[in-house]
Amino acid sequence: MDEPVTTAEPGHAKAEQASRIFEASRSFGITPEQYMLPAQQQIQMLDPEGTLIPSDQQGTGPGHEYPIPEPEVLLKAYTALVAGRRINDQNYALVRQGRLAVYPSSHGQEACQVGAALCLDAGDWLFPTYRDTVSVISRGVDPLEVMVSFRGDWHCGYNPKEHRVGSMSTPLTTQLLHAVGVAHAAKLRGEDTVVLAMCGDGATSEGDFHEALNFAAVFEVPVVFFVQNNGYAISVPLSSQSAAPSLAHKAIGYGMAGERVDGNDMVAVLATLRRAVHLARENSMPLLLEAVTYRMQAHTNADDETRYRDREEVEQWKRKDPLLRMQRYLTSEGILDDAVAAEITEAAEQVASSLRQAMTAEPAENPLEIFDHVYAEPTAQLVAQRAQLSDELQRTGPTQGEK
Amino acid sequence: MSTTTATKTTTTFASALNTAMSDAMEADNSVVVFGEDVGTLGGVFRITDGLTKRFGTSRCFDTPLAESGIAGTAVGMAINGMRPIIEMQFDAFAYPALEQIFSHVAKMANRTRGRVRLPMVIRIPYGGGVGGVEHHCDSSEAYYAHTAGLKVFTPATVADAYLMLREAIDTEDPVVFFEPKKLYWSKAAEDLSTLREIYESRAEDSRKIGAQGQAAVVREGQDVSIISYGPSVETALKAAEAAAEDGISAEVLDMRSIVPFDEDALVRTVEKTGRAVVVAEAQGFVSVASEITARIQERCFHSLASPVLRVTGFDIPYPSPKLEEHHLPDVDRILDALDELQWED
Numbered sequence: 071m072d073e074p075v076t077t078a079e080p081g082h083a084k085a086e087q088a089s090r091i092f093e094a095s096r097s098f099g100i101t102p103e104q105y106m107l108p109a110q111q112q113i114q115m116l117d118p119e120g121t122l123i124p125s126d127q128q129g130t131g132p133g134h135e136y137p138i139p140e141p142e143v144l145l146k147a148y149t150a151l152v153a154g155r156r157i158n159d160q161n162y163a164l165v166r167q168g169r170l171a172v173y174p175s176s177h178g179q180e181a182c183q184v185g186a187a188l189c190l191d192a193g194d195w196l197f198p199t200y201r202d203t204v205s206v207i208s209r210g211v212d213p214l215e216v217m218v219s220f221r222g223d224w225h226c227g228y229n230p231k232e233h234r235v236g237s238m239s240t241p242l243t244t245q246l247l248h249a250v251g252v253a254h255a256a257k258l259r260g261e262d263t264v265v266l267a268m269c270g271d272g273a274t275s276e277g278d279f280h281e282a283l284n285f286a287a288v289f290e291v292p293v294v295f296f297v298q299n300n301g302y303a304i305s306v307p308l309s310s311q312s313a314a315p316s317l318a319h320k321a322i323g324y325g326m327a328g329e330r331v332d333g334n335d336m337v338a339v340l341a342t343l344r345r346a347v348h349l350a351r352e353n354s355m356p357l358l359l360e361a362v363t364y365r366m367q368a369h370t371n372a373d374d375e376t377r378y379r380d381r382e383e384v385e386q387w388k389r390k391d392p393l394l395r396m397q398r399y400l401t402s403e404g405i406l407d408d409a410v411a412a413e414i415t416e417a418a419e420q421v422a423s424s425l426r427q428a429m430t431a432e433p434a435e436n437p438l439e440i441f442d443h444v445y446a447e448p449t450a451q452l453v454a455q456r457a458q459l460s461d462e463l464q465r466t467g468p469t470q471g472e473k
Numbered sequence: 474m475s476t477t478t479a480t481k482t483t484t485t486f487a488s489a490l491n492t493a494m495s496d497a498m499e500a501d502n503s504v505v506v507f508g509e510d511v512g513t514l515g516g517v518f519r520i521t522d523g524l525t526k527r528f529g530t531s532r533c534f535d536t537p538l539a540e541s542g543i544a545g546t547a548v549g550m551a552i553n554g555m556r557p558i559i560e561m562q563f564d565a566f567a568y569p570a571l572e573q574i575f576s577h578v579a580k581m582a583n584r585t586r587g588r589v590r591l592p593m594v595i596r597i598p599y600g601g602g603v604g605g606v607e608h609h610c611d612s613s614e615a616y617y618a619h620t621a622g623l624k625v626f627t628p629a630t631v632a633d634a635y636l637m638l639r640e641a642i643d644t645e646d647p648v649v650f651f652e653p654k655k656l657y658w659s660k661a662a663e664d665l666s667t668l669r670e671i672y673e674s675r676a677e678d679s680r681k682i683g684a685q686g687q688a689a690v691v692r693e694g695q696d697v698s699i700i701s702y703g704p705s706v707e708t709a710l711k712a713a714e715a716a717a718e719d720g721i722s723a724e725v726l727d728m729r730s731i732v733p734f735d736e737d738a739l740v741r742t743v744e745k746t747g748r749a750v751v752v753a754e755a756q757g758f759v760s761v762a763s764e765i766t767a768r769i770q771e772r773c774f775h776s777l778a779s780p781v782l783r784v785t786g787f788d789i790p791y792p793s794p795k796l797e798e799h800h801l802p803d804v805d806r807i808l809d810a811l812d813e814l815q816w817e818d
């Protein structure tokens with residue numbers, strides 16, 4: 071079995087395609103299967119106490135090696151982590167005060183959120199879901215713009231092209247196909263853009279998940295599929311979604327490499343994501359990364375988590391909190407001191423305070439704009455309907471209508 | 474050419490579509506074509522014949538069998554600067570793509586306040602009359618026309634096959650392009666180079682937004698308007714010819730585009746004739762024909778001398794090849810409808 075043979079017969083898998091995996095696996099001295107299957111255990115670098123795990127116990131091995139990111143990158147990640155936690159908790163409060171219509175919090179998943187943004191270059195693209203507010207903000211999008219849709223506005227707030235971030239997608243896994251298309255377009259033009267596409271554990275049951283992974287593998291486009299396995303799809307546990315050994319095992323079925331990482335370990339998440347992005351770019355091929363994490367709060371404010379999980383389970387995950395782990399590690403390594411920590415906390419407070427202010431203010435809205443972007447040129451019918459609403463607004467008094 | 478006089482050559486509907494795509498691909502590198510069997514085979518209807526050979530597999534290529542995947546990756550390509558043309562193999566096989574089409578293709582521009590527009594074309598061979606079996610003969614235009622954000626075109630002539638497809642490719646909005654498959658092998662005395670010249674001669678703006686939304690009076694008449702689109706225009710014209718023998722002068726309006734919808738042309742013809750029959754292959758219940766009828770009632774009530782009638786398919790799943798002739802609107806059924814329009818004498 072050391073010398074794998076490629077099948078080039080018509081009607082069989084494309085030999086050339088397979089050879090990319092063969093090449094990669096050969097360079098690591100392992101079989102293609104060993105390369106595509108996830109490592110025996112999930113990749114983990116910090117233990118729950120924030121202590122660095124010895125390198126021979128991190129779950130890594132030939133073809134599954136993940137260098138630890140440089141100190142300044144880790145500090146940047148920690149800064150985003152603190153801000154992310156603060157944003158999650160601020161938004162949670164704003165929902166309770168009736169200032170936001172809904173907020174799917176990523177409290178507990180912030181290491182994944184931050185990693186997904188920090189592993190990309192400026193020219194890369196990110197395709198997030200409704201739960202990935204913190205990722206989008208970590209990528210540099212203005213927090214106030216990101217929150218617009220959760221306030222109940224009809225649009226996504228930010229300009230996807232400005233930061234190369236797709237609009238946060240609600241129909242599960244539909245955005246994974248957009249990611250593949252963006253990468254395919256870039257490849258046709260000879261650009262080395264990598265696209266990172268996010269989804270949840272439950273979403274891996276959707277048809278578009280399968281179609282996206284298959285298209286990406288067949289067309290050899292550099293997409294990193296990043297699954298945040300937080301154990302539940304609203305109330306339904308992963309065991310009711312899939313009988314696969316792990317979600318990362320799904321990769322080999324498409325002819326791509328899969329890996330599992332401790333999603334509450336900021337160092338490991340960043341290390342695995344950065345290498346996945348690097349491999350995707352170098353070899354123009356997709357990869358699948360599963361991060362094992364936990365949603366500490368209810369699915370959204372409308373959800374009652376006590377109906378499907380025990381308090382005890384939630385308490386257990388508290389001990390693996392990504393923030394605390396990272397803080398302890400950076401402090402022990404001398405990367406973080408009290409002064410820097412205070413600055414980071416202060417910056418996060420500023421973001422929270424501007425969120426509070428913006429979401430408490432009544433937005434000046436122009437109701438007539440709902441007609442303006444449906445088509446590049448409005449149809450005659452939309453022109454008439456806009457005039458009708460404009461007329462109604464004028465008769466009912468100048469509230470928020472067009473001036 | 475054996476003839477000495479400059480006669481128009483004969484062009485098929487299929488080659489007009491094919492040439493529209495290859496001309497657009499020639500003019501613009503960002504135009505790409507993909508779908509099931511569209512590459513080496515040239516599509517099951519051969520509409521993409523030769524495109525891969527001419528432009529290479531990066532510009533016209535086969536995809537895995539997954540319609541949502543085709544539509545969804547086209548969304549991504551359009552986000553990233555391409556102008557994809559995708560082919561759905563048959564009308565009823567586009568249904569797996571509906572989530573992508575309804576939730577993203579149609580809504581992306583609105584959701585992003587016009588910052589991300591999706592200039593893509595979804596080509597769908599549709600309708601019956603070709604002896605097709607179940608899942609191969611649906612008239613699914615109403616689903617798409619009902620969805621705000623999509624444009625819906627359907628050509629009925631060889632010239633429109635070329636011109637409207639090029640307009641669809643140029644449009645900044647997504648277009649669902651319905652190709653009546655029974656017309657694929659129909660021929661007309663049209664010259665592709667002349668059509669190309671017509672297209673080129675239009676100002677850039679009108680190429681993009683001009684002609685596409687406009688209905689066409691394809692036969693003038695005084696007594697009644699027969700309003701139709703796509704595969705039914707031909708039937709409407711034949712009925713008008715037969716009616717003329719009975720002394721009824723029928724005007725035939727080809728809507729051409731369902732979205733945008735040319736209400737003014739509709740009002741003009743009905744106000745002129747005072748009577749209207751709407752003809753379409755699709756089931757009549759909650760259909761495009763219903764919409765046309767409702768708009769005539771709203772806009773032309775005082776010009777009407779009789780109720781507006783519809784001649785459509787029955788409200789059934791598309792029947793078997795042996796029975797489709799009973800289902801499809803035909804000349805006799807249109808003439809029967811004309812008879813019912815409360816003529817004075």
Ligand SMILES: Cc1ncc(C[n+]2csc(CCOP(=O)(O)OP(=O)(O)O)c2C)c(N)n1
Pocket residue numbers: 201240241242269270271272273274300302303304365369
């Ligand atoms: C196509 C589709 N079906 C159903 C829903 C409703 N829904 C929203 S979130 C969700 C659970 C998704 O779970 P998972 O993928 O694990 O992500 P998580 O919410 O845990 O981050 C469901 C069923 C949806 N948004 N889209």
Ligand SMILES: [Mg+2]
Pocket residue numbers: 270271272298299300301302303304
């Ligand atoms: Mg989940």
